[in-house]
Amino acid sequence: MQNVIAIAYEGSFTQEVEVGTHNLTSDAEPNDGGSGLGPLPHDFLSVALATCTSMTLQMYAKRKEWPLEKILVDVHFKKSPDGGTVFYKKIEMEGALSDEQKAKLIEISDKCPVFKTLTGGITVEMA
Numbered sequence: 557m558q559n560v561i562a563i564a565y566e567g568s569f570t571q572e573v574e575v576g577t578h579n580l581t582s583d584a585e586p587n588d589g590g591s592g593l594g595p596l597p598h599d600f601l602s603v604a605l606a607t608c609t610s611m612t613l614q615m616y617a618k619r620k621e622w623p624l625e626k627i628l629v630d631v632h633f634k635k636s637p638d639g640g641t642v643f644y645k646k647i648e649m650e651g652a653l654s655d656e657q658k659a660k661l662i663e664i665s666d667k668c669p670v671f672k673t674l675t676g677g678i679t680v681e682m683a
Contacts, residue, residue, distance in 0.1 A: 570594070598633070601674070605643060606631040608670035613649075616664045624661070625651035643674065 558576040569584040570593050582597050584590025595603070606629040617624035628648040636642050647665055649658060665671070 571597075602631040602633060602643070604670045605629075605645065605668075605674065608668040609645065609647065609665045612668035613647075613661050613665060616661065617651075620657075622653060622657050622661075623651040624649060624653060629665075 561574040562582070563572040563574070564570070569588070569590040571582040573580040573582055581594030582600065583593040584596065586592045609629045609631075610627045613624065613627050616622075626649070630646040630648075631643060633641050633643040645665070647662060649661060653661070
C-alpha cells in the first residue's frame with residue numbers, strides 16, 4: 557500500500573492528492589465553499605469499494621475461466637438516521653454466465669479487501 561498525501565493551500569478546499577506516482581484532486585462542492593474540481597473525500601470510499609469489488613470479481617472469474625466479459629459496479633452511500641453509513645452496491649455482469657456463476661460472483665463480491673475493511677473494525681491513529 558502506498559502513502560496518500562493531501563496538500564491544501566490557504567483559503568482553498570481543493571486538495572492535491574498524491575498516491576505514489578499518481579496525482580488526483582479532491583474538493584468540496586461549490587455550495588460548501590469548494591470549487592467542485594474533484595470528487596468529495598467521501599466519494600473516494602465509494603471508488604475504493606466499486607473498484608475493489610470489480611477487480612475481485614475479475615480475478616475470480618479469470619481463475620475459474622468463466623466468460624465474464626464486463627462488470628459494472630455502481631456504489632453510493634448515505635448517512636443513516638442513527639449517524640451510521642449505508643453503502644448501496646449494484647453489480648451488473650455481461651457474458652455467457654450461468655445463474656449459478658452469477659450468484660457465486662455476487663457472493664464473492666463481499667470478499668474484496670475494501671469490503672472487509674469497511675465492515676470490520678477501523679482504527680485511525682496519529683503517526
